[in-house]
Amino acid sequence: MTHIMACIDNSQSSLAVCDYAAWASQKLNAPLTLLHVLDEEKYPASADLSGNIGLGSREHLLEELATLDAKRSRLALEQGQHMLEKARERTVIFGAAFPELKQRHGHLVDSLNELQENIRLLVIGRVGEDSKRGVHSLGSQIEAVVRTIHRPILIAASNYKKPEKVMLAFDGSRTSHKTVELLAASPLCTNLPIHLVMVGADSEGNREALEKARNALLTHGFIVIAQILQGEVEAALHVYQAEHGIDLLVMGAYGHSSIRRFLVGSTTTTMLRTATMPVLLLR
Structure with a gap:
C-alpha cells in the first residue's frame, strides 16, 4: 500500500482527479501512479473468427470488421497514452513528483483489484467518460469499485478546490x-x-x-x-x-x-x- 493511484479517462472529472491526486500525493508524501483502463467491451483486444469458417463472402466481411476493431483499439490506446502524458504534466505542475503511468486493457474494477495491493489511496472521478453529464450524475462503476477495492477511496468532485475544511x-x-x-x-x-x-x-x-x-x-x-x-x-x-x-x-x-x-x-x-x-x- 504505497502509491496514490488516480484513474484517468476522457471524462469531465479527470482534471479534478489529477488535481486531487497531486494534493493527496503531497499530503501523504507518497508516489503517484496514473492509470488508464481501456474497456475491452468497447475495444476488444482481438476478434475470434474460428467459428465462422465456411461463410464465404461473409467471412471476408467479418475479417474486415475485425481489422477495423483492431485499428479502433490501437487508436484508443494511443489516445489513452496521450491523456496519461497530459495528466502527468498537470500533476507535476500541481506539485506532485514525476508520476508513473500505467495502461491496462480490460475492465476497470478487475484492473484495480489486481493492483490494489500497491494502492494506498485510490482517486477516481464521480463520473466516467460514458456517464451522463447531469448535475447529479454518478458513474455506473463507482459502486462496484467501492465494493471491490478495500482501500481508502477519494471520489473527486467535478471541479477541484483545495480542501481547507x-x-x-x-x-x-x-x-x-x-x-x-x-x-x-x-x-x-x-x-x-x-x-x-x-x-x-x-x-x-x-x-x-x-x-x-x-x-x-x-x-x-x-x-x-x-x-x-x-x-x-x-x-x-x-x-x-x-x-x-x-x-x-x-x-x-x-x-x-x-x-x-x-x-x-x-x-x-x-x-x-x-x-x-x-x-x-x-x-
Whole structure:
C-alpha cells in the first residue's frame, strides 16, 4: 500500500482527479501512479473468427470488421497514452513528483483489484467518460469499485478546490469510531479543522460517543468542531456543508446505519450522487 493511484479517462472529472491526486500525493508524501483502463467491451483486444469458417463472402466481411476493431483499439490506446502524458504534466505542475503511468486493457474494477495491493489511496472521478453529464450524475462503476477495492477511496468532485475544511460524518457505531481512528492516524487532513458531525437524537449516549471521537482527534492535534444535528441524514449533512463551507466529506464505506447506508446497499449512492464536494471513503 504505497502509491496514490488516480484513474484517468476522457471524462469531465479527470482534471479534478489529477488535481486531487497531486494534493493527496503531497499530503501523504507518497508516489503517484496514473492509470488508464481501456474497456475491452468497447475495444476488444482481438476478434475470434474460428467459428465462422465456411461463410464465404461473409467471412471476408467479418475479417474486415475485425481489422477495423483492431485499428479502433490501437487508436484508443494511443489516445489513452496521450491523456496519461497530459495528466502527468498537470500533476507535476500541481506539485506532485514525476508520476508513473500505467495502461491496462480490460475492465476497470478487475484492473484495480489486481493492483490494489500497491494502492494506498485510490482517486477516481464521480463520473466516467460514458456517464451522463447531469448535475447529479454518478458513474455506473463507482459502486462496484467501492465494493471491490478495500482501500481508502477519494471520489473527486467535478471541479477541484483545495480542501481547507473537513466534515467527518459520525454515527457512534464501532465502524464509525474506526473511521475516526483512521482519519486521526493519517497525514492527509493534518492542519485542517475537522467538523465531527452526528445526525441523531441529542441523547447522553450520542454525546458520549461524540466526545470519545472528538478526544481521539484532539489527541492527534486536530482542531475539532463537534455537532449533533437533527433531521434526515442526507439533508442535514448537505445543509451543514453549505453553511460551513466544507470542502471534503469523510465517511465509512460500509454499514447499515442511517448515515453509511446511503453509500452502498439497497438505497445506494444517494450521498455521492447529491454531494457537491469530494468524498473520502475509509474502511
